[in-house]
Amino acid sequence: MAVSEHRLLLKNVDQPGYETDIDCYVKHGGYEMLKKAYTMKPEEICSEVMDSGVRGRGGAGFPAGLKWKFLDRKSGKPIYLICNADESEPGTFKDRQVIYKDPHQLIEGMMITAFAIQAKLAFIYIRGEMFGGARILEKAIEEARSQNLLGDHILGSDYSCDLIVHRGAGSYICGEETGLIESIEGKRPYPRIKPPFFPAVLGLYQCPTIVNNVETLCNVKHIVEMTGKEYAKLGKPNNTGTRIWSVSGHVQKPGYYEFECGALTYGELIYDVCGGLKPGRKLLALIPGGSSSKVLRAGERFKGKLKDGTAFDWALEDIPLDFDGPMAAGSMSGSGAVIILDDSVDIVEVLANINAFYAHESCGQCTPCREGSLWLKKVTTRMCAGNAREEDAELIESIAKQIDGRTICAHGEATAWPAMSFIHKFRDEFKDKAIKQAANLDKKPEDFIHLV
Amino acid sequence: MDLTKTVQLEEFFLSTNTIDKIDKLVPRYPDTRSVALPLCHLVQEEKGYISKAAIEWIASRLEIEPIQVYEIVTFYPMLREKPIGKKHIKICRTLSCALNGSQEVCSTFQKELNCGLNQTSDDGEFTVEFVECIASCGTAPVIQIDDKLHQSVTLDVAKKMASELKQNVLQ
Ligand SMILES: Cc1cc2nc3c(=O)[nH]c(=O)nc-3n(C[C@H](O)[C@H](O)[C@H](O)COP(=O)(O)O)c2cc1C
Ligand code: SF4
Numbered sequence: 001m002a003v004s005e006h007r008l009l010l011k012n013v014d015q016p017g018y019e020t021d022i023d024c025y026v027k028h029g030g031y032e033m034l035k036k037a038y039t040m041k042p043e044e045i046c047s048e049v050m051d052s053g054v055r056g057r058g059g060a061g062f063p064a065g066l067k068w069k070f071l072d073r074k075s076g077k078p079i080y081l082i083c084n085a086d087e088s089e090p091g092t093f094k095d096r097q098v099i100y101k102d103p104h105q106l107i108e109g110m111m112i113t114a115f116a117i118q119a120k121l122a123f124i125y126i127r128g129e130m131f132g133g134a135r136i137l138e139k140a141i142e143e144a145r146s147q148n149l150l151g152d153h154i155l156g157s158d159y160s161c162d163l164i165v166h167r168g169a170g171s172y173i174c175g176e177e178t179g180l181i182e183s184i185e186g187k188r189p190y191p192r193i194k195p196p197f198f199p200a201v202l203g204l205y206q207c208p209t210i211v212n213n214v215e216t217l218c219n220v221k222h223i224v225e226m227t228g229k230e231y232a233k234l235g236k237p238n239n240t241g242t243r244i245w246s247v248s249g250h251v252q253k254p255g256y257y258e259f260e261c262g263a264l265t266y267g268e269l270i271y272d273v274c275g276g277l278k279p280g281r282k283l284l285a286l287i288p289g290g291s292s293s294k295v296l297r298a299g300e301r302f303k304g305k306l307k308d309g310t311a312f313d314w315a316l317e318d319i320p321l322d323f324d325g326p327m328a329a330g331s332m333s334g335s336g337a338v339i340i341l342d343d344s345v346d347i348v349e350v351l352a353n354i355n356a357f358y359a360h361e362s363c364g365q366c367t368p369c370r371e372g373s374l375w376l377k378k379v380t381t382r383m384c385a386g387n388a389r390e391e392d393a394e395l396i397e398s399i400a401k402q403i404d405g406r407t408i409c410a411h412g413e414a415t416a417w418p419a420m421s422f423i424h425k426f427r428d429e430f431k432d433k434a435i436k437q438a439a440n441l442d443k444k445p446e447d448f449i450h451l452v
Numbered sequence: 453m454d455l456t457k458t459v460q461l462e463e464f465f466l467s468t469n470t471i472d473k474i475d476k477l478v479p480r481y482p483d484t485r486s487v488a489l490p491l492c493h494l495v496q497e498e499k500g501y502i503s504k505a506a507i508e509w510i511a512s513r514l515e516i517e518p519i520q521v522y523e524i525v526t527f528y529p530m531l532r533e534k535p536i537g538k539k540h541i542k543i544c545r546t547l548s549c550a551l552n553g554s555q556e557v558c559s560t561f562q563k564e565l566n567c568g569l570n571q572t573s574d575d576g577e578f579t580v581e582f583v584e585c586i587a588s589c590g591t592a593p594v595i596q597i598d599d600k601l602h603q604s605v606t607l608d609v610a611k612k613m614a615s616e617l618k619q620n621v622l623q
């Protein structure tokens with residue numbers, strides 16, 4: 001089956017002659033939706049977003065309309081809007097496409113959102129390594145300001161809102177929304193405990209704050225354009241709209257692809273869209289939603305009932321590419337980052353590589369996460385260095401279990417879930433490592449690609 | 453650094469260009485402490501690192517305590533308290549890049565530029581570092597030299613880049 005992309009957010013991206021300046025954006029119909037939004041009441045925009053069913057694209061998949069509804073408007077405190085452009089989940093490179101190639105789309109989505117929630121000030125928190133991205137956004141903001149599309153008395157109205165680009169500095173935990181807020185406050189990005197610190201109630205400067213991902217905020221523009229009801233017809237119920245998937249790892253054509261949610265399966269993504277695996281290779285496993293999501297093994301059967309009661313019985317390749325599919329299969333679509341692993345890898349090294357990431361990025365506030373992530377790294381690194389022990393599989397599992405559910409933020413789960421799932425799905429490979437090493441059977445070919 | 457003692461600091465100056473940027477930035481924020489991280493970036497861009505004197509300067513500019521600047525300088529991987537090599541080579545270590553050979557790419561830069569991992573070469577020219585995912589995993593392996601991203605840096609490309617880097621030093 002040939003599946004074609006449905007480019008809504010990426011419509012203009014990569015088109016010949018499409019530039020990042022405001023004139024080009026306006027020539028392509030840009031900022032018309034901001035103007036339309038100003039003919040609507042803020043509540044109307046919020047209810048369109050509610051109707052659209054759009055779910056957050058940053059990782060958790062929480063419905064954006066519902067999040068906006070939780071905003072504490074009665075407190076009388078100023079409201080803040082933050083765009084999460086930290087793009088730090090390993091495997092994810094979709095927000096980058098918008099930031100670098102269509103910055104005004106993000107600004108338009110944000111200024112519509114700011115108006116809808118009546119934000120006093122808006123921020124784009126962009127990861128520090130995107131030097132160029134920050135410069136592009138800053139230039140775009142000044143262009144938009146000069147045309148009165150943001151800043152004071154936007155489009156001649158009573159409403160004013162500035163937009164600030166705030167750069168991170170190389171720390172993954174700044175992607176977690178409360179860590180991000182602490183970071184904007186000028187502190188170490190130590191995540192806050194929820195409750196009580198739900199951003200919509202107690203966010204930036206203890207004021208009501210909406211944090212949304214780049215892709216989520218861009219969608220707001222298209223929701224205003226199409227109306228919420230029409231937007232909801234894209235994709236499937238509970239999985240509305242399009243999504244940008246970042247595909248990396250062992251496929252012929254890695255890259256970013258935008259599809260209607262659920263329009264294809266993970267198998268079609270790998271074989272039809274990404275050109276399949278490298279010659280002579282077999283699919284070993286797939287990480288469906290960034291490195292913190294649970295690994296899925298080729299050859300497994302996934303059985304159960306969907307939320308609407310329909311029974312499913314899938315091979316890995318049959319899982320629908322949407323929010324609910326990977327969730328039903330015991331994992332999650334997370335940030336939409338699909339990492340493909342073929343049979344050339346050493347699965348223990350894969351986990352060792354992932355463990356090293358989470359050990360490096362723990363903020364250190366909670367003992368289970370801080371110590372546990374380091375232990376996990378230590379054990380798997382030792383295994384890869386030729387000193388595996390037969391009891392290591394159980395040891396990894398036990399450490400991971402002691403992290404899961406015992407921490408302030410979801411970095412704990414991000415650390416524990418890969419470890420648990422790798423052992424669950426590849427227990428024999430982890431157990432056999434010691435036996436093979438003892439028998440000198442764990443030697444790698446000359447051209448073997450080591451991951452640690 | 454002992455923050456309880458008043459140390460005699462060398463004088464600290466920033467270019468008028470940077471001062472201008474700072475003066476424009478501070479009033480945009482509702483709270484001066486929020487500007488500490490942006491100021492660290494601006495100072496590091498001009499000076500190459502954030503010295504004790506810089507920390508004191510930033511703190512006094514924002515009317516906050518030096519420890520409040522120091523706590524962020526010591527947390528964020530991109531901020532540094534010491535100067536590094538003239539060229540900063542950062543290789544992504546994370547999974548998608550590793551699957552495409554970033555371990556070898558990193559060893560190549562280390563060997564060619566005569567530089568230990570996360571260290572600066574003796575001649576002060578190069579610093580080679582492993583960093584975590586820089587959000588360009590579809591074009592792995594990726595590296596960043598100073599503020600510029602380089603994609604699909606295979607082993608051959610890495611060798612070529614390393615020799616070009618050395619050439620530039622000779623010139
Ligand atoms: C450890 C951790 C890292 C995260 N990193 C990101 C990130 O890089 N970008 C992002 O948009 N969301 C990230 N999130 C999710 C955010 O906390 C938050 O849910 C999201 O920004 C909300 O936006 P959305 O509802 O539009 O998805 C992360 C969460 C955790 C726990
Ligand atoms: S779970 Fe980890 S990253 Fe999150 S607050 Fe605790 S120590 Fe920090």
Ligand code: FES
Binds near residue numbers: 545546549550586592
């Ligand atoms: S893994 Fe290297 S850029 Fe993401």
